[in-house]
Amino acid sequence: SQKIEQNSEALNIQEGKTATLTCNYTNYSPAYLQWYRQDPGRGPVFLLLIRENEKEKRKERLKVTFDTTLKQSLFHITASQPADSATYLCALPPSGGYQKVTFGTGTKLQVIP
Amino acid sequence: SQTIHQWPATLVQPVGSPLSLECTVEGTSNPNLYWYRQAAGRGLQLLFYSVGIGQISSEVPQNLSASRPQDRQFILSSKKLLLSDSGFYLCAWTGQNTEAFFGQGTRLTVV
Numbered sequence: 001s002q003k004i005e006q007n008s009e010a011l012n013i014q015e016g017k018t019a020t021l022t023c024n025y026t027n028y029s030p031a032y033l034q035w036y037r038q039d040p041g042r043g044p045v046f047l048l049l050i051r052e053n054e055k056e057k058r059k060e061r062l063k064v065t066f067d068t069t070l071k072q073s074l075f076h077i078t079a080s081q082p083a084d085s086a087t088y089l090c091a092l093p094p095s096g097g098y099q100k101v102t103f104g105t106g107t108k109l110q111v112i113p
Numbered sequence: 114s115q116t117i118h119q120w121p122a123t124l125v126q127p128v129g130s131p132l133s134l135e136c137t138v139e140g141t142s143n144p145n146l147y148w149y150r151q152a153a154g155r156g157l158q159l160l161f162y163s164v165g166i167g168q169i170s171s172e173v174p175q176n177l178s179a180s181r182p183q184d185r186q187f188i189l190s191s192k193k194l195l196l197s198d199s200g201f202y203l204c205a206w207t208g209q210n211t212e213a214f215f216g217q218g219t220r221l222t223v224v
Contacts, residue, residue, distance in 0.1 A: 036213070
């Protein structure tokens with residue numbers, strides 16, 4: 001079955017620096033990949049979608065890359081701010097015999113002032 | 114526009130009592146519906162998903178069950194709660210090739 005792996009360890013980063021989070025997947029060739037943000041006590045909120053034919057996608061200070069050869073997506077937050085502190089999850093869409101969305105376990109980002 | 118309603122926001126229930134959490138979606142038809150549970154500091158655990166009325170797939174064996182009596186209604190139930198059923202429960206929906214939209218979540222504490 002398809003699997004997603006995110007670094008389960010928390011990532012601490014100094015304010016103003018670029019945060020980079022990693023999402024790796026196996027046994028799957030997704031047409032696209034999504035990134036979500038989850039704040040404590042809330043449900044995840046969609047941030048970005050990147051398609052298999054897109055190498056890079058940007059939205060304000062966010063940048064996502066998608067390497068289908070490596071089966072990896074990188075999520076970057078430039079000029080990070082304390083308000084960016086949250087857990088970030090990647091997700092794969094339903095495909096083929098898999099009818100469900102599959103979420104990674106998420107990486108907790110802490111931006112230190 | 115589409116919205117998703119999940120209630121209640123918090124719930125404290127004694128061990129052995131029944132459970133019913135309800136989730137409804139508005140503004141879309143034939144959504145894929147999901148129930149997740151999240152333990153403190155952990156990732157989302159998919160419990161059930163449904164691609165249509167009466168079609169329920171269970172991801173993990175457990176003390177819970179799910180039903181979809183109407184196209185946009187998804188219910189999570191238990192006949193007798195266990196302490197281990199405590200957690201943060203999230204309902205979500207997706208359309209065809211759309212992102213997932215989550216409800217506000219239910220914090221369940223079994224005492």
